[in-house]
Amino acid sequence: xxxxxxxxxxxxxxxxxxxxxxxxxxxxxxxxxxxxxxxxxxxxxxxxxxxxxxxxxxxxxxxxxxxxxxxxxxxxxxxxxxxxxxxxxxxxxxxxxxxxxxxxxxxxxxxx
Amino acid sequence: xxxxxxxxxxxxxxxxxxxxxxxxxxxxxxxxxxxxxxxxxxxxxxxxxxxxxxxxxxxxxxxxxxxxxxxxxxxxxxxxxxxxxxxxxxxxxxxxxxxxxxxxxxxxxxxxxx
Numbered sequence: 476x477x478x479x480x481x482x483x484x485x486x487x488x489x490x491x492x493x494x495x496x497x498x499x500x501x502x503x504x505x506x507x508x509x510x511x512x513x514x515x516x517x518x519x520x521x522x523x524x525x526x527x528x529x530x531x532x533x534x535x536x537x538x539x540x541x542x543x544x545x546x547x548x549x550x551x552x553x554x555x556x557x558x559x560x561x562x563x564x565x566x567x568x569x570x571x572x573x574x575x576x577x578x579x580x581x582x583x584x585x586x587x
Numbered sequence: 588x589x590x591x592x593x594x595x596x597x598x599x600x601x602x603x604x605x606x607x608x609x610x611x612x613x614x615x616x617x618x619x620x621x622x623x624x625x626x627x628x629x630x631x632x633x634x635x636x637x638x639x640x641x642x643x644x645x646x647x648x649x650x651x652x653x654x655x656x657x658x659x660x661x662x663x664x665x666x667x668x669x670x671x672x673x674x675x676x677x678x679x680x681x682x683x684x685x686x687x688x689x690x691x692x693x694x695x696x697x698x699x700x701x
Contacts, residue, residue: 506688517591517678518692525688563630572643573618573687577630 479578481564486584493551495581497564500545504566507540508575509549512561521549521562551583559585589613591693593679599699600669608664608696612681619662620682620690621654625675633677636662669700
């Protein structure tokens with residue numbers, strides 16, 4: 476079945492790196508995503524990775540994909556208080572027209 | 588506007604009433620998606636449109652829920668005879684032709700059923 480799991484909370488100090496982890500069960504994922512949601516706001520697409528890649532870097536964000544273990548991570552370098560938000564991992568399955576399956580979200584708290 | 592817009596931003600209704608939620612996708616985007624975010628269920632897929640047709644309605648929770656899209660643009664999600672468990676934030680997303688990998692979300696409509 477389709478299932479995406481994330482830990483619910485992460486707390487870091489400003490300036491440290493944050494690593495948010497996600498596991499998924501369906502091996503037919505085509506793309507894997509990280510979305511950010513700030514309080515009272517919609518979902519902001521942060522980055523995504525095609526399933527045949529193992530790493531993608533975009534400024535302070537690094538996405539690592541271990542397809543064998545079905546494990547996705549998002550590393551935020553030099554975390555700032557403005558990074559405090561809920562981060563959702565999602566997968567898009569092959570041949571299902573763009574339907575996204577989301578994890579429960581990880582609440583990142585950045586302390587000054 | 589440049590992004591996906593949704594209206595109303597907040598809707599409070601009484602149990603048993605019908606509600607309509609509207610989504611305006613990014614101009615030129617051919618695919619449109621509805622999701623629901625609730626405390627108990629997290630983020631769930633409801634339905635998606637490619638143009639005006641809906642190839643996948645698998646996520647609609649009951650026959651009280653329906654959606655349509657006209658002119659390949661605006662979509663309306665209708666919930667009939669609302670129940671308290673329908674209370675949630677309803678999110679709409681759109682993506683360009685042949686680029687379903689890039690879904691951009693609107694701010695959502697917060698529905699509260701009393």
